[in-house]
Amino acid sequence: MKRIELGELTAQKEKYLGKEVTVCGWVRTSRDSKNVAFIELNDGSSLKHTQAVLDKSKFTADKLAGCLNLGAAVRVRGKLVEGMKAEAVEIAADSVELLGECPLEYPLQKKRHTMEYLRTIPHLRVRSNTFNAMFRIRSELSYAIHEFFHKNGFYYVHTPIITGSDCEGAGEIFKVTTMGYAPAVKSEEEYYASDFFGKQAGLTVSGQLEGEVMATAMGKIYTFGPTFRAENSNTTRHAAEFWQVEPEVAFAEIDDIIEIATDMIKYITRYVLDNCADELKFFEERFEQGLTAKLRNVAESEFARVDYAEAIELLLKSGKKFDYPVEWGCDLQTEHERYLTDEVFCKPVFVVNYPKEIKSFYMKLNPDGKTVAATDLLVPGVGEIIGCSERENDYKKLLKAIEVRGMKMSDYEQYLDLRKFGSVPHSGFGLGLERMLMYVTGIGNIRDTQIYPRTKNYLA
Ligand code: 4AD
Ligand code: MG
Numbered sequence: 001m002k003r004i005e006l007g008e009l010t011a012q013k014e015k016y017l018g019k020e021v022t023v024c025g026w027v028r029t030s031r032d033s034k035n036v037a038f039i040e041l042n043d044g045s046s047l048k049h050t051q052a053v054l055d056k057s058k059f060t061a062d063k064l065a066g067c068l069n070l071g072a073a074v075r076v077r078g079k080l081v082e083g084m085k086a087e088a089v090e091i092a093a094d095s096v097e098l099l100g101e102c103p104l105e106y107p108l109q110k111k112r113h114t115m116e117y118l119r120t121i122p123h124l125r126v127r128s129n130t131f132n133a134m135f136r137i138r139s140e141l142s143y144a145i146h147e148f149f150h151k152n153g154f155y156y157v158h159t160p161i162i163t164g165s166d167c168e169g170a171g172e173i174f175k176v177t178t179m180g181y182a183p184a185v186k187s188e189e190e191y192y193a194s195d196f197f198g199k200q201a202g203l204t205v206s207g208q209l210e211g212e213v214m215a216t217a218m219g220k221i222y223t224f225g226p227t228f229r230a231e232n233s234n235t236t237r238h239a240a241e242f243w244q245v246e247p248e249v250a251f252a253e254i255d256d257i258i259e260i261a262t263d264m265i266k267y268i269t270r271y272v273l274d275n276c277a278d279e280l281k282f283f284e285e286r287f288e289q290g291l292t293a294k295l296r297n298v299a300e301s302e303f304a305r306v307d308y309a310e311a312i313e314l315l316l317k318s319g320k321k322f323d324y325p326v327e328w329g330c331d332l333q334t335e336h337e338r339y340l341t342d343e344v345f346c347k348p349v350f351v352v353n354y355p356k357e358i359k360s361f362y363m364k365l366n367p368d369g370k371t372v373a374a375t376d377l378l379v380p381g382v383g384e385i386i387g388c389s390e391r392e393n394d395y396k397k398l399l400k401a402i403e404v405r406g407m408k409m410s411d412y413e414q415y416l417d418l419r420k421f422g423s424v425p426h427s428g429f430g431l432g433l434e435r436m437l438m439y440v441t442g443i444g445n446i447r448d449t450q451i452y453p454r455t456k457n458y459l460a
Pocket of ligand 1: 167208385
């Protein structure tokens, strides 16, 4: 008999009630008594478990051996009947087959493990409810991102992972090399000249530069893939490997791209609300009170917008004592962002027009000569989830920005060419997928949004 997924059984219960069904899954809980045994099964197709009821007069002890162990993989056949709980169904089992035994020292026991402990068993923690729910939302959110861009006429492009330039210019590139320690090599140039590419190479920190190349041919594009940063920040929201969604739009100015970013966040939030109700309820109960109402608010109400200079004023007037001093020109630290999002605006806020010195070389210089047409979207509880800007499309100004920062001009020749040949205003942004997941689920640590998180001194 063909196996039916448990998610399908519960979603289409009318179709299967009273019929013989075959299901498979891992034992999540079990109870044994003299006459009857209960097994709660999960096969990954839904957050909810399905119960199989075993009338023990039908089974020899031999047949049941190992089938009630937590974590064991089993196949159950039987009739689908109404369950005890409202809406639930259960299987009156005729047969149980042990597909994979699971000894009692299974590291996931029937108790609430700490997140720290679960991080030590990344290969098994995915079988817990929390991670089941997390990865289902991660999958749905990714799908929603593709759907949003596809519906709006964007092309999905694949930019390289190995690059020769540093998009953010922050020197946080992981080197890609096939050479080992070579004491005989006299200089850095000589070293890289004999390396695989004949020049220095690294893992991309952002697909933006190549995204701009594509946007200036195809109009509206987005990339969606892994990006890498050797940032030395050991925080709950930095990972060395994370996924970024990066749209790039020709003929768009800063306000146009802010509108697209807003629409995208609302769209994907609405998608998760509509398609992951069970998972959100779970996260609401375990991790963040009021989560669903918060997300509804995001999907339905306006985002705030504040000028960087005004944000500095708000921080100065706050009467708070911050660890990092606040003055015009300073980069906003987590504590500053927190104050703005959690105490002043209490919803997503775009901070616009940052001082040029604290932002990347490619951002368009505003007429004041001091600030750039750039914005970060900050959200309560997480901080920055989007970095966004209009790009400098003036050849001379861009050249100067590269020079001032002492960047290697030869690495940016093609990028400069875009400003030489048919230059147009254009804008884009990057959304960190894991940061968005933290916001959507209320999970407080980025390490719990990835299967195998990579952070400083940590490669599980
Ligand atoms: O603000 P960032 O550095 O912007 C860029 O990389 C631009 N090139 C994007 C663009 O305009 N196409 O990074 C964008 C977003 C951040 O807002 C944050 O959500 C996420 O990427 N991010 C990280 N997420 C996890 N761990 C890290 N170390 C991250 N660094 C950035
Ligand atoms: Mg940023």
